[in-house]
Amino acid sequence: MTNTAYLSLGSNIEPRLSYLHKAIKALQQSPKIEVAAISSIYETDPVGFTEQDQFLNLVVQIRTTFSAIELLDVCLAIERELGRERKIRWGPRTIDLDILLYNHENIETEKLILPHPRMHERAFVLVPLIELDKKLIHPIKKAPFTQILNDLSDKEGVR
Numbered sequence: 001m002t003n004t005a006y007l008s009l010g011s012n013i014e015p016r017l018s019y020l021h022k023a024i025k026a027l028q029q030s031p032k033i034e035v036a037a038i039s040s041i042y043e044t045d046p047v048g049f050t051e052q053d054q055f056l057n058l059v060v061q062i063r064t065t066f067s068a069i070e071l072l073d074v075c076l077a078i079e080r081e082l083g084r085e086r087k088i089r090w091g092p093r094t095i096d097l098d099i100l101l102y103n104h105e106n107i108e109t110e111k112l113i114l115p116h117p118r119m120h121e122r123a124f125v126l127v128p129l130i131e132l133d134k135k136l137i138h139p140i141k142k143a144p145f146t147q148i149l150n151d152l153s154d155k156e157g158v159r
């Protein structure tokens, strides 16, 4: 059964662009993942821990036969391959892959919460996600992501 998922990718340690390309290539190399669409790349102000460098962010749409938990393990493996060190929780990172949506499912385990619990607060996620599909609706809030973005105050952090 083929599932549709959206992943947010980010990097704020140089060479940022190279890390993003390598992460996308790693996804494409998986036999159980088809990268169906890739958003533009946005330079974004760090949110959460703001004393760090600007990020480059993008969102990819994938089709996959992995389960959500298996997809999480793939994302964590790619982060490890690209030298992600989890020193400071919100600190700088070579690469970050977050699962945003998996079909329209609501999953709540200690390893994985879907839809991503902070995606509705993050312009660096919403702007590229809407670029890929303007009609997407948050499966729990039942609100279009375009409306969630409009309601967001600090949109200016995304260029």
Ligand SMILES: Nc1nc2nc(S)n(CCO)c2c(=O)[nH]1
Residues within 6 Å of the ligand: 009, 010, 011, 044, 045, 046, 047, 048, 049, 055, 057, 089, 090, 091, 096, 098, 124
């Ligand atoms: N702009 C921006 N700020 C961030 N803060 C954290 S943590 N992250 C890592 C993703 O959770 C980011 C990010 O990817 N982009």
